[in-house]
Amino acid sequence: MTRSYRDDPMPVLRTDSLSVSFGGIHALAGVHLELDQQGVTGLIGPNGAGKTTFIDAVTGMVPSTGSVELDGHDITNLITNERATRGLVRTFQTLELFEDLTVEDNLAAAAEHTAWWQFIVDALIPRRTQPVLPAVESALELLGLQDERHRLPADLSHGRRRLVGVARALAAQPKVLLLDEPAAGLDSAESLALGDRLRAIADTGVTVFLIDHDMGLVLDVCDQIHVLDFGSVIASGSPDQIRNDPAVVAAYLGRAAETS
Numbered sequence: 461m462t463r464s465y466r467d468d469p470m471p472v473l474r475t476d477s478l479s480v481s482f483g484g485i486h487a488l489a490g491v492h493l494e495l496d497q498q499g500v501t502g503l504i505g506p507n508g509a510g511k512t513t514f515i516d517a518v519t520g521m522v523p524s525t526g527s528v529e530l531d532g533h534d535i536t537n538l539i540t541n542e543r544a545t546r547g548l549v550r551t552f553q554t555l556e557l558f559e560d561l562t563v564e565d566n567l568a569a570a571a572e573h574t575a576w577w578q579f580i581v582d583a584l585i586p587r588r589t590q591p592v593l594p595a596v597e598s599a600l601e602l603l604g605l606q607d608e609r610h611r612l613p614a615d616l617s618h619g620r621r622r623l624v625g626v627a628r629a630l631a632a633q634p635k636v637l638l639l640d641e642p643a644a645g646l647d648s649a650e651s652l653a654l655g656d657r658l659r660a661i662a663d664t665g666v667t668v669f670l671i672d673h674d675m676g677l678v679l680d681v682c683d684q685i686h687v688l689d690f691g692s693v694i695a696s697g698s699p700d701q702i703r704n705d706p707a708v709v710a711a712y713l714g715r716a717a718e719t720s
C-alpha cells in the first residue's frame with residue numbers, strides 16, 4: 461500500500477493481513493489499513509466489496525485471521541464487548557434503535573454500557589431523577605438533537621433517526637467511531653448536514669471512520685479514503701487522488717457494467 465503519511469504518529473487503528481472467509485468467499489483478503497487519529501477516514505467500494513465485513517472483523521463480530529491494533533495495543537484476541545470498552549464503537553448498516561425508548565434514553569443505554577457503577581445508581585435513585593450523563597448531553601448537542609431528546613424514534617424522520625444512530629454510538633464515548641452507511645436514505649441536504657456533524661465529531665478528537673455510497677459526502681468530508689474491491693484495498697489517498705485514480709474508476713464502472 462502506498463502512503464503519503466508514512467511519517468505521521470502512531471495510527472489509532474491498524475489492521476494487518478485482516479482476512480475473513482465465508483465458505484469459499486474471501487470477503488476480506490489480507491487488508492492492511494491504518495487510521496490516523498485526526499480527522500475522518502473513508503472506506504468505499506462497490507456492493508459486496510467487503511466494507512461491512514471489515515467493520516465486523518475489526519470489532520470482532522466475525523471470525524477473522526490477521527491482527528488488529530488499537531492505540532498500539534494488540535486487540536486481536538479480545539471479544540467485541542472488550543473492544544467496545546477500549547473505544548471501538550460501530551453503527552450498523554441497518555439502523556436499529558430502541559423504539560420504546562426516547563432519543564435521550566437510547567443514548568443513555570449506550571453510554572451506560574461502560575459505566576458499571578450505573579447499576580448501583582439505578583438501585584438507589586429512581587430513573588426519572590437521574591441527571592443526564594455528560595456523554596449523552598454532548599452527543600445530543602454534537603448531532604443537534606437537543607429539541608428531540610424526549611421524542612420516540614418512530615416520531616422522527618428517517619434523516620433524524622439516522623442522526624440518533626450516530627449520536628447513540630457517540631454516547632458510548634468511542635476513540636474510533638465506525639459508521640456503516642450513515643447517509644443511506646438521506647436526501648442531499650440531509651447528507652450535507654451529516655457531513656458537518658461528522659467533521660464536528662472529528663474536531664472533538666474522535667477518529668471517524670466512514671463507509672458510505674454517497675460519494676459527494678465521502679469526498680467532501682474525508683481526509684483519507686481507502687477503496688476496497690473484492691476484499692482487497694485497491695487504492696488509498698486524499699479525496700483528489702481517489703477521484704482521479706484509474707483503478708477506482710475501473711472498479712466502479714466494471715461493477716456497474718456487470719449489473720446493467
Ligand SMILES: Nc1ncnc2c1ncn2[C@@H]1O[C@H](COP(=O)(O)OP(=O)(O)OP(=O)(O)O)[C@@H](O)[C@H]1O
Nearest residue numbers: 482485487505506507508509510511512513514553
Ligand atoms: N454472513 C455472511 N455469510 C456469507 N457471506 C457473507 C456474509 N456476510 C457477507 N458475505 C459476503 O461477503 C462479501 C462482502 O460483503 P459485505 O457485506 O462486507 O460487502 P459491502 O462492501 O458492505 O457491501 P454493501 O455496499 O452492499 O453494503 C459479499 O460477497 C457478501 O455476499
Ligand SMILES: [Mg+2]
Nearest residue numbers: 511512513553
Ligand atoms: Mg455493507
